Amino acid sequence: MNEADFIAALRGLPLHAGAGDLTDDTARLGDLILTKDLIAEGVHYLPIDPPGDVAWKLMAVNLSDLAAKGAAPVGALLGYPLGDDEWDHAFLTGLGDAAMALGCPLLGGDTIRVDGPRTLSLTAIGRAGPHVPLRRGARPRDRLWVAGIVGDAALGLSIARGQAGPDALLNAYRRPIPLLGEGRVLASVATAMMDVSDGLLIDADRMATASGCGVTIDLSALPRSPAAIAHDGDSRAARLRAATGGDDYALLFALPDGVAPPVDARCIGAFGHAPGLHVTDSGTPVGLPENLGWVHASR
C-alpha cells in the first residue's frame, strides 16, 4: 500500500479529536501544534550528504510544518540511530546550529543503535496563534499563492549527486529555511495553508482535494530563482521540473479573491468548482506529468 492507503487505514483506529481526521500534516492539542517527520538515508537524503546538513534538514522540514499552521516553535524530540562517532558528532553540530538559528530547543527523545541505513525522526511542537489554517479550507474562487521559491531544491539534489551547479541551489536542497515568520503572518488571512514538501503540483492537488475543489495552476507564474533559471533555463520542461521536484518548503496558501497577501508571495492559480488539477503555461493547457511529485509506496 502507499502512504495515502496507509493513512486511510489509520482512520479506522481510535483517533484523537486533534488529529483532524489525519487530513493535515499536523495535529492540534489545545494551543499546541504537533508534527512528526522522518527522513531516511537514501530516500530523503544522500548517504554522501554532510551529517550537519542532514540534521539541519531534519529540523527544518518539521518546522516547515509548524510554519504552515502559523505556529512558533516550542521544542523538539529527537529519535536518533547511533552511527559512527564522526557522523554523530557532525550531526550534533548541525542540529545545534539549526536549534539556535531556527529557535527550536531540544525537549528530549530516544537514541538507539541500528545497523543499515539511518532513519532519523523528529517531533516538533509549536504554539499556534489565534487562527490555524488547515489544508482543507480552500474555497472555489480563492486564489492559490506561494511564498518562497520552488524548484531550487530539486536542482540542488542533482548537484549533490555530482552535477555541476551553483552553491545557492545546493544549499536550497541541504539547508532549507522554514518560513516561520511568513507563516505566522499568513495564518490570520489564509483560508488554507500547507508547505510544499513533495512537489508543488501534488501538494496543490492535495489541498484542492481536501477542500473539495479543483485547482488550476499557471506554470509561468511559479516563483523560481534567478539561479535556477540560469542553471536549468525557463522552458516548459524546466517549469514542470520546478513544479514537481519537491523538497522546497515554500508555503502554499489560499486567499479569497481580491485579498492581497501580507508577505512577499506569488499568485500561481485559482481554485474552482471543477474537480481535479489543471495546469496551464501562460494560458496554454498543459498535460499533467506522470509524476506530480513524490509518493511513498510499499516495496
Next chain:
Amino acid sequence: MNEADFIAALRGLPLHAGAGDLTDDTARLGDLILTKDLIAEGVHYLPIDPPGDVAWKLMAVNLSDLAAKGAAPVGALLGYPLGDDEWDHAFLTGLGDAAMALGCPLLGGDTIRVDGPRTLSLTAIGRAGPHVPLRRGARPRDRLWVAGIVGDAALGLSIARGQAGPDALLNAYRRPIPLLGEGRVLASVATAMMDVSDGLLIDADRMATASGCGVTIDLSALPRSPAAIAHDGDSRAARLRAATGGDDYALLFALPDGVAPPVDARCIGAFGHAPGLHVTDSGTPVGLPENLGWVHASR
C-alpha cells in the same frame, strides 16, 4: 559513542527548560508529559515477531514512560516505514488494539518508504497529575520498590527465538502492559520513579546515579512470576538473569523509609550514601555481572 555519550553531547545544544537537562525519559511542557521511544527490527524485536505484537509493544513501551511519571495518555504520533502490505495491515490491527486497550488515540505522524530493517517510532503525550516524580529524586535511606514483574520478558525472548516455554512468558515479551494505573497512584508518594526497560540493575543504577546516591539491591526480593521460576528455576544465576534481562516495563520507585506503597509492590533494596550499585542475595554480597542490562552503542 554510546547512548550516554550522545546524551551528554546533546546537553551542549540549546535545551528547553522542560527537558530537565535530559536526565529523564520524558520531557515536560506545562501539564503535558512527552516521550519518544523507537523500536528497531533485530534490536528491540525479532524479524519473526508478529507485526501486531510489534505495534502493541511500540505503544506499550512509550506509555510505560508516561506511567512512570504518573501521566494519563492523551494521544500519540506514529513514525512508520511502509513495508509489505500484509505486515502493514497486521501492524495496524495491533496498533488499533493497543490504542483501544491502553486508552491512547492517534494524533498523527508520518509515513515513509524505507528499504532494510524497520525502525518504528512513536511520540506519546500524557497529562500529568499534580506531582511528577523524576528519576533523580531518590534520597539516601529511601527504599527501592518494584511494581510489576521482572524477568518474564527476557525468558519470553528466548521462547520467541525458538526455545520451548509457556505462553505467559512469551506474552510478557510481546505484549507488555504499561502500569498506567499504578503509576498514577504512585506519582503522589514516590520520591523517584522510572520504568524498567533496559534491565533492573542498570536502571536502578541510573536512578541512584541521577539522585547522587548509591543503591543496594537484594536479588532474593525480586518480584518474579511463578511461570518464570518454574521455567528458569530460582538459582542465583536465574535471579541475575531476571535482574539484567530488560524489556519488563515494571515500575521502579523510591519511597521514604517507613512509607508503604499504595499499590501492590515489592521492596527490593535501599538507597545509601555510598556511591555505586551493590547487589546481595539473601544477605550475601554478589559480584556485579559484566552486563547490568542493555546499552545502545555505536557500531
